[in-house]
Amino acid sequence: MRLFLLIYFFIGIFIMFPFGNNTIFGQxxxxxxxxxxxxxxxxxxxxxxxxxxxxxxxxxxxSEEGKIIYPFIGEIKIGNMTMKEATNEIEALxxxxxxxxPQVNIFVxxxxxxxxxxxxxxxxxxxxxxxxxxxxxIALAGGADTNANLSNIKVIRKSGKEEKQYSIxxxxxxxxxxxxxxxxxxxxxxxxxxxxxxxxxxGNYAFVKGLTVVDAVALAGGFSDIASQNAVKVxxxxxxxxxxxFVVPVAxxxxxxxxxxxxxxxxxxxxxxxxxxx
Numbered sequence: 001m002r003l004f005l006l007i008y009f010f011i012g013i014f015i016m017f018p019f020g021n022n023t024i025f026g027q028x029x030x031x032x033x034x035x036x037x038x039x040x041x042x043x044x045x046x047x048x049x050x051x052x053x054x055x056x057x058x059x060x061x062x063s064e065e066g067k068i069i070y071p072f073i074g075e076i077k078i079g080n081m082t083m084k085e086a087t088n089e090i091e092a093l094x095x096x097x098x099x100x101x102p103q104v105n106i107f108v109x110x111x112x113x114x115x116x117x118x119x120x121x122x123x124x125x126x127x128x129x130x131x132x133x134x135x136x137x138i139a140l141a142g143g144a145d146t147n148a149n150l151s152n153i154k155v156i157r158k159s160g161k162e163e164k165q166y167s168i169x170x171x172x173x174x175x176x177x178x179x180x181x182x183x184x185x186x187x188x189x190x191x192x193x194x195x196x197x198x199x200x201x202x203g204n205y206a207f208v209k210g211l212t213v214v215d216a217v218a219l220a221g222g223f224s225d226i227a228s229q230n231a232v233k234v235x236x237x238x239x240x241x242x243x244x245x246f247v248v249p250v251a252x253x254x255x256x257x258x259x260x261x262x263x264x265x266x267x268x269x270x271x272x273x274x275x276x277x278x
Contacts, residue, residue, distance in 0.1 A: 038083050038129075040082075040086055041080075041111075041112045041128060041181040042079055042112060042181040043061070043064075043181040044061070045062075045110035046060050046062065047107045048060060048068075048070060048090065048104065048105070048106050049104070049105050049107075050102050050105075051102075051105070056071055058071065063079075066079015072093075072094060073094065078090075083106050087104045087106050091104045110127075111129045112181035112182065113125040113128060114128050114180075114182065114183040114184070114185065115183070115184045116185040117185070118148070118189070119144060119145040119187045119188065120141035120142060120144055120148070120187050121141060121142030126140045131178055132179045133174060134168055134170060134179065134185070135174035137185055138150075146208065147189045147206045148188075149187070149190045149209070150170040150187070151169045151170065151171060152167050153170055154166070154168075155179075155184070155185050157182075157184075158182055190207040191207055191267035192204040192206060192268075193211070193216060193270070194270045194271065195219065195220035195273070197272050197274055198223060198227035198276075199217060199273050207265065211265045212259075212262045213234060213262055213265065214253055214254065214259075223273065224273075228274045228277075229250050229251035229276075230249040230250065230251045232248045232271060232272070232273050233245055233247055233248075233271070233273075233274070234263055234265070234271055234272075235269070235272060236269050236270075
C-alpha cells in the first residue's frame with residue numbers, strides 16, 4: 001500500500017511539474033515554449049548552439065539590418081523572427097548541405113537596449129525585452145519628474161541610414177507606442193511661467209500641464225494687500241509674434257467656486273497682477 005502511494009505521489013509531481021517546463025526542486029527551467037514567441041531584435045546578443053556539435057556554439061550580435069553570421073551558413077537574416085522561427089530556419093539551412101538532423105538551440109544572452117534621458121528619475125539604458133511601450137519605458141526609468149512635459153516626449157529612431165523623430169503624447173499614445181531597438185527617448189522639462197506685480201513672491205515658476213491662473217497666484221504666495229484681484233492679466237505670445245491678453249477675475253472665482261472663468265496656462269505665459277487704485 002505504501003509503495004502504491006509513493007508511486008502515485010511521484011506521478012502527480014511529474015504531471016504538475018513536467019521536466020523542461022517549470023520550476024523543479026528549486027531550479028527554474030525555461031522551456032522552449034516560454035521564449036518561442038519572442039521576436040529577435042537588432043542589438044540582441046544571441047548564443048546559438050547545435051546539440052553534439054560544440055564547435056558550432058557561437059555568440060552573435062544581431063546587426064541593425066537584423067542579420068548574423070553563422071558557421072556553414074554565412075550571413076542570415078533573423079531579425080523580427082520568433083525564436084522558434086529562427087531555430088527552424090537555421091536547422092533547415094544546416095540540413096541542406098552539412099548535417100543530417102541538427103538540433104539548434106538559441107538563447108538570448110543579452111537583450112537589445114533603448115535609452116532614456118531627461119526629466120525622469122533614472123536616466124540610462126534599459127533592456128528591450130518583449131513589446132515594451134513608451135509608458136513601460138517611463139515606468140522602468142522610475143517614473144517622470146514632476147516638471148516633465150509628458151505631452152511632448154521625443155523618440156529618436158534609426159531607420160536605415162536615417163533618423164526619424166516622433167513627438168508622443170504619453171497621455172493619449174503612451175500605451176500604444178511600441179519601442180524599437182536603440183530608440184532614444186528624451187523627456188523634456190516644461191518651461192516656466194512668470195508671475196509679476198502685486199503678489200507675495202513675484203518670479204518665474206515651473207510650468208506643469210493643467211496649471212491655471214488661480215494656481216499661479218497661489219504659487220506666488222497669494223495677493224499683496226493692494227492687488228487688484230479681479231483684474232489679473234495673462235499675457236501670451238503667439239507664433240506670429242503677436243500678444244494675446246486675457247483678464248481673469250481671480251477673487252470672484254475663489255469666492256464663487258466658478259472655475260469656468262479660470263484660464264489654463266501655457267509655457268511662457270506672463271501673469272501680471274496690477275495694483276488696485278481703490
